[in-house]
Structures are given as structure tokens and as C-alpha cells.
Amino acid sequence: MDDLAGGSITEDFDGDGLLDIMCSAMNWSSQLRFFRNNGDGTFTERTAAAGLTDELGGLNIMQTDYNNDGWADVLVLRGGWQGVLGRQPLSLLKNNGNGTFTDVTEESGLLRFHPTQTAVWFDYNGDGWLDLFVGNESTREEVGPCELFRNNGDGTFTECAAAAGMAVVGFVKGVACGDFNNDSRPDLYLSRLGEPNLLFRNDGPKTPGNTKGDWRFTDVTATAKVAEPIHSFPTWFFDYDNDGWLDLFVSGYFLNDVGMVAADYLGLPHNGERARLYRNNRDGTFADVTKESGLYKVLLAMGSNFGDLDNDGFLDFYLGTGDPDFSTLVPNRMFRNAGGKLFQDVTTAGGFGHLQKGHGISFADLNNDGQQDIYEVMGGAYSGDNYRNVLYANPGNNNHWIKLKLEGVRSNHAAVGARIRVEIETVQGRRSIYKTVNTGGSFGANPLRQEIGLGQAKSIRFVEVCWPTAGKTQVVQGLEMNRSYKIREGESNVVPVTLASFGFPTPPDGPVHNHGHSTHK
16 A cells, blocks of 8 residues: 555454454545455455445544444544544444445444544443544644543444543544553543643542443543653553553654754754653552653654564564654654563664654564564655555564453453453563553554463463453463463353464565565555
């Protein structure tokens, strides 16, 4: 795909065990495109066959299972950066389970007209149905409060942001969901461009047991100390140090010119906006550990996501960089998590420093070899600033891994929000690895199947799953490393899943990155 800025999803849309790719671009004439994984290192475009030819535009896309039928649906977000001209609808595309999708936006109650490029699916009220929060972009000329759509469980949604205290007005560029205080209720973080960011704690209903109304979120930004950076864009919660508490990353998004990026590389003074990494203090507050972690940098990130590049059990992340200016061509950046203590810039070592503007990013094991590959949508915002999307193939390592597909029963079927703990035996002793089921960062979508690195584990002692609705913990034993499993809520029998692995074709000129090779679609 060769187009402008857009979003990406890697997901098994047809249930064959192979991760497919869906990608979008922001231009109204740009076609949403669907590529089916053939299981041999190639993909076949099935956009028309899937009934998607009328779906145009979309700066960001993400998958969900809004109706709990086991098939991954798609949300398309439009209008970001465009102010009054961004009064465009989003689209909810229902997966029919037969290789086709149906646009159900209007009948579901999600037809609205505000500029946005960021949203998150989460079960905020614990009723087993995924709700939707949409972060809108407000300006002086275009004021549109953020929206919270409660899932009614019948294919429709009810907007209730104001009642829940979430009708935020601001230029929202990123939304992240995570249970930062481990109270089994998902909280929200909003990244806003040019004004303080916001952390909202989910306080539940005023009336105990009421899942339909009087739900409240409380702004705890000041107490938590997570308002910066003032100019920010992508954001996410992740447990980067594996202590069982979610931490928070927010990337800065301001510079005068590309010279500031060069100055930052050289350690020279500048006034560009730097990223922030907040470590969870486990008491409702966060500590700014940006400097000691090696991330106090001008990153100018747009698309972004996290995964485990080397399967060591510590989450790494990749940033797509740039801004609309044609001259802002700066390297995309990859950071490796070194034992939960600091992040190493492995952009050059891994061959990730693509100079074109990077947007939707997905970490996913596309060839089922146990190693996460990276798919990135490229291109800028203005006509002519287009570029081909990129697939980085992971050459592999000797660390172990496990894949877990969780299926909710009382909880939402996709198990979004479920917390996973994998305890392993190592030469040094026991170690726990933590992961929450979601699609990753706020601009790009990883698969809902969880791909978890285990490092040099000797064995898996157990897997623990805390399900989001019941809040109950399920412990599973007897799992083997380098295998895939399906875990169903409340059932003791875990189902092994056989996934055939395969290689990617080598480009005619041979591998072009130390990390693997880049295949353009």
C-alpha cells in the first residue's frame, strides 16, 4: 500500500490461525484495505471480497468484538487534524464471520460527526460488553466533547460521557486504558496537544451493582503527577518493569524544525518537547523516571506500539516519527527494554531507522515462528507525501515464548482488560511476566492474541488470568513453552492450538536490515 498517513491492524479476522493485515489512509479517496494471510509468507488483498470498497479514509483503525460473537470487528476513526473539515463519521464494521464486513455505524448508534483519530474499547462498567471512549479534537472553531458510548448488549450503544464526568473538551491525540491502581476497574488517560494531559480514575457506580447508570470517573491527574508533556501525542499503559503494576508512557510532540532532533542526538540545547515515562508507585501516584530510563529525548512520535522484540519478557516499543511539514524526515525509533531498568536505542543496530513518516504500528508474529514482526503504515498528511507501508521480519533469537488466546464467558469475549501473569523457572530462580489483553498503543493495533516472551526460562510454573468482569483469578498449570493455547474463562481444560510456521520471501536484493528484511506492500 502506497498512500498517506493511516492506521494498521494485525488480527486473525477469519479464524484460520493466521494474522491478517488491515490498513487505512486519511485521504477521503483512500481505500481501507484488507490483506489475508496466505500462510506461506504472502498476503492476498481481499478488500472487495470483504465488502469494504465503500470504506474510505481513516487516520486510525482498531479491532474489537463489540457483540461478543468471537469475530474481530473494526472501528475506523476519521477527521483528525482537520478542524471544522473533520466533522466526519467514524465507522463500525461488523465482522460477519464469513470473510465479509457490514457497516453498522448508524444502526448501532455510533453515527456522530467530530474530528478524531483516537479511541479505546474497554468494559468500564464490568457488564461483559465492550464500551467505547472516543477522544475528539476541539478547537476554537470546532468544539466537540469526548464521547463515552455504553454498550447496551444488543448491538447498540448509548452516549453517556457527561453523566460519567468524561465529556472532556480538548485537542485529544491519544487515549489509553489501564487499571493503574489494580482495583479491577479500567481507568483512562488522555493525551492532549498543547494542554495538560488527564488521568481519570474509574470510581464505579454511585449505587453498588448498577452497571447501566450513575457511573463516575474522577480526574486524579494532579495527585498522580502525570500531566506532562504539555505537547504530546501517542500514549499507553504497560508494565515495563514487570512488578504487576501498570506504568505509563507519553511521547512529546513539538519542535520548531528538524534541527532540534539533530541537537537532541548531539546533546545540544533545544526547546523541543521530550517524552515521559512514569513508573507506578503502587499508591495512586507515579514517578517520572524518564531521565534514568534513557528516554528523555525528542521523539516526535505519531504512530506507536509496544511488544517484545527479543522475547526476553520485557516490553520494547517502536515509534513512527514526523509531522505534516514536508521537511520533517527523521528516523523512526526503536527502543529495547533492558531488564525493566532502562531503554536502549536500537534503531540503527536493528535497521529500524526508516526516514519516511511513520504512523499505525503493529507488533505481531505474522509467520507463526514465535517472533514478533512489525508492520508500519507510512506517509504524511499532505498530498504527495505518500509512501509504501513496511513489514519488518524478525530473524529470531533463542529465547522462549508462549501465545495465549483468552476467551471470556462472563467477561467480554475478547477478554480485553484481562490481566495475565506468567510465572517461570529460570536459572536465577522464579520470575513473573505480566501482560494485559489489549491492542497496545494508541496509534496502531496489535492482535488480541497475546504473544508473550519468556526469555531463558527453564519451564512455566503456571499462568494466572484475572478476568475483568468477575474479578476472579484463574490459575492454569501444565503449559509448555513455545506453544499456543486457548484459555476459556472458568474452564480448567486448556486447548492447545497448532499454528503452522513459515518464512517470508527474501527480496531480490537480499535482506536490507539487520533486524530482518523490509517487504513493501
